[in-house]
Amino acid sequence: MSHQEHGTVVVGADGKKHLQVLQNLDSATVRQLHREYMMPSTFHYYPESLVLQRGDGMFLFDAEGQKYLDFFGGILTVSLGHCHPEVIGAVREQLGTLGHTSTLYQNEWIVRLAQKMAEITPGNMQQSFFSNSGSEADEMAVLLAKLHTGRQEIVALRHSYSGRGMYAISAMGHASWRPIAPVMPGISLMPAPYCYRCPFGQTYPSCDIRCADDVKEVLATTTTGQPAAFIAEPILGVGGFITPPKEYFQKVLEPIRKAGALFICDEVQTGFGRTGTYWNGIEHFGVQPDIMTFAKGIASGMPMAATITSKEIAASFKGLTISTYGGNPISSVAALATIHVMQREDIPQRAARLGNRLRQGLLALQEKFPIIGDVRGMGLMQGIELVEDRKTKEPSAKRANQMIEVLRRRHFLIGKGGLYGNTLRIAPPMLVTESQIDEALAHLDAGLSEVSV
Numbered sequence: 001m002s003h004q005e006h007g008t009v010v011v012g013a014d015g016k017k018h019l020q021v022l023q024n025l026d027s028a029t030v031r032q033l034h035r036e037y038m039m040p041s042t043f044h045y046y047p048e049s050l051v052l053q054r055g056d057g058m059f060l061f062d063a064e065g066q067k068y069l070d071f072f073g074g075i076l077t078v079s080l081g082h083c084h085p086e087v088i089g090a091v092r093e094q095l096g097t098l099g100h101t102s103t104l105y106q107n108e109w110i111v112r113l114a115q116k117m118a119e120i121t122p123g124n125m126q127q128s129f130f131s132n133s134g135s136e137a138d139e140m141a142v143l144l145a146k147l148h149t150g151r152q153e154i155v156a157l158r159h160s161y162s163g164r165g166m167y168a169i170s171a172m173g174h175a176s177w178r179p180i181a182p183v184m185p186g187i188s189l190m191p192a193p194y195c196y197r198c199p200f201g202q203t204y205p206s207c208d209i210r211c212a213d214d215v216k217e218v219l220a221t222t223t224t225g226q227p228a229a230f231i232a233e234p235i236l237g238v239g240g241f242i243t244p245p246k247e248y249f250q251k252v253l254e255p256i257r258k259a260g261a262l263f264i265c266d267e268v269q270t271g272f273g274r275t276g277t278y279w280n281g282i283e284h285f286g287v288q289p290d291i292m293t294f295a296k297g298i299a300s301g302m303p304m305a306a307t308i309t310s311k312e313i314a315a316s317f318k319g320l321t322i323s324t325y326g327g328n329p330i331s332s333v334a335a336l337a338t339i340h341v342m343q344r345e346d347i348p349q350r351a352a353r354l355g356n357r358l359r360q361g362l363l364a365l366q367e368k369f370p371i372i373g374d375v376r377g378m379g380l381m382q383g384i385e386l387v388e389d390r391k392t393k394e395p396s397a398k399r400a401n402q403m404i405e406v407l408r409r410r411h412f413l414i415g416k417g418g419l420y421g422n423t424l425r426i427a428p429p430m431l432v433t434e435s436q437i438d439e440a441l442a443h444l445d446a447g448l449s450e451v452s453v
């Protein structure tokens with residue numbers, strides 16, 4: 001073994017020098033290299049960031065070998081847990097067969113995945129375009145809607161998040177994630193279905209879903225009346241798991257359809273069984289999207305995203321398009337293996353059952369701790385919003401920050417989010433067990449006791 005300036009190389013059985021992929025750098029060294037060579041805008045949890053080195057199912061291990069129970073799954077991405085053997089097996093085999101083609105050539109894995117996507121999405125969703133991230137999937141959806149309708153305007157929701165492209169930044173529903181003023185004109189941000197902090201000061205159900213009704217006002221006052229599309233997440237993920245009332249989408253889509261606009265459903269967080277019972281979050285709301293986008297959970301952690309629509313809408317894209325890495329064979333087989341395991345394990349039902357156990361536990365914690373203002377979500381996508389005072393609902397980002405720090409010390413990882421940074425996001429890999437849900441609730445109980453004082 002020899003040490004070089006840029007890493008360690010090992011001499012293999014073939015007598016050649018090979019790069020040693022894992023060099024077991026300690027956390028302090030990684031943090032120091034990060035400070036030196038990574039752009040400082042990259043956001044991390046925890047004042048002293050967590051340096052991860054290995055994953056196994058529900059667990060992560062840091063550079064010092066400490067083990068953590070993971071209830072955030074790399075932002076709802078590692079659907080089946082870390083390094084799932086069947087996903088790794090498929091990826092390994094594919095790596096040794098054919099790793100890259102670009103979309104200039106066809107291959108069997110991408111079409112088999114497209115066929116699966118048509119099977120697990122509702123209605124007439126049939127033709128897919130694959131890319132590498134949720135940002136790209138949403139960008140493609142917006143482009144398709146504009147091409148199909150011949151219109152330009154988009155209606156999106158406040159508190160929504162579409163990623164980091166110029167469309168996404170322009171449609172961003174959070175000032176903190178928008179580093180520059182919107183650069184794409186023609187985007188209207190309408191009030192979100194945020195019942196706990198109703199933008200109209202009303203209460204569900206007596207509100208009669210006033211926030212959905214507001215779309216008429218938005219169309220009449222901020223658009224030409226002829227937008228290309230309305231885009232929404234079934235549950236607003238980065239927004240802090242804001243969960244619309246069950247009648248919301250039917251009501252909001254009526255004026256949208258009347259105006260001749262399409263509905264783009266962003267399932268980047270809510271897709272692939274996450275919300276329980278159904279494969280897609282939107283199926284809880286009894287409406288049919290025109291275009292759907294997926295990423296995160298689709299391939300259990302491999303970079304992969306999909307935009308799916310009807311044959312008719314897909315045919316409106318007359319120009320040329322490619323994606324160099326989109327739908328590459330390695331990510332495609334990771335997605336195929338993920339869907340195969342999900343179907344075998346009936347993940348949507350499993351997420352409903354375990355999500356219900358988690359939800360009941362969180363509601364019990366809300367009884368016990370006045371700092372929990374709201375519990376919301378569906379399936380294995382549950383959030384709790386922390387407040388200083390339940391009556392004033394003053395958001396408590398301070399307690400949310402303390403909480404994830406305390407939980408880290410207990411070797412338990414969750415996410416946080418929301419406009420005020422005060423919502424804890426709990427979304428474990430979906431092969432989580434009953435006893436791990438109970439363990440998670442015990443950690444949350446202990447953490448809430450500590451930060452309530």
Ligand SMILES: Cc1ncc(COP(=O)(O)O)c(C=O)c1O
Binds near residue numbers: 075134238268269
């Ligand atoms: C709902 C939603 N859409 C789009 C994106 C963008 O995905 P990506 O980070 O893969 O570009 C995200 C990312 O968090 C998301 O939550």
